[in-house]
Amino acid sequence: MLCFNFFFLILLPLINFDFGDAHAGMKNNSTTVPTLCNQCLESDSCQSNLTSDVYHCDETYCIPKSFVCNGIPDCLQAQDEAVSECGCLQNEYRCTNKCIELVKRCDKIADCDGGEDEQDCSEYILY
Structure with a gap:
């Protein structure tokens, strides 16, 4: 064997x-x-x-x-x-299956597949 x-x-x-x-x-x-x-x-x-x-x-x-x-x-x-x-880097936000840039969190554009980057936002970043 x-x-x-x-x-x-x-x-x-x-x-x-x-x-x-x-x-x-x-x-x-x-x-x-x-x-x-x-x-x-x-x-x-x-x-x-x-x-x-x-x-x-x-x-x-x-x-x-x-x-x-x-x-x-x-x-x-x-x-x-x-x-x-x-996991994600310190300057990234963790979505369910990927990482996005932290500046994309709460910008009124869903970057995560499930849109979790736009949930629980008290303020939004406007450009």
Whole structure:
């Protein structure tokens, strides 16, 4: 029985690659292949050992936790960079599924999909 709990593969270009910083290499037109987590290659009865140092993109793939909220989508569906995972910046307002600039809150224009940026406004910003 051949099982993997954590396998991480990065395909990096060989030209102008600094081998001292693999993550910086990913920022320069390289391709990231998500991690293979808790997968059995020969049997469906493998025991998986979940570790706390990985982020599970889904049931199949995971990435190192240090890759979460770093501005680079590493999961296939970019879950590691989602608003629900990372939140918004200090100068942003958090909508249900995205962030908008804070100056767009209470400006009489619904920028959030559900219009929550225009709810509970006692004053409005006029330009």
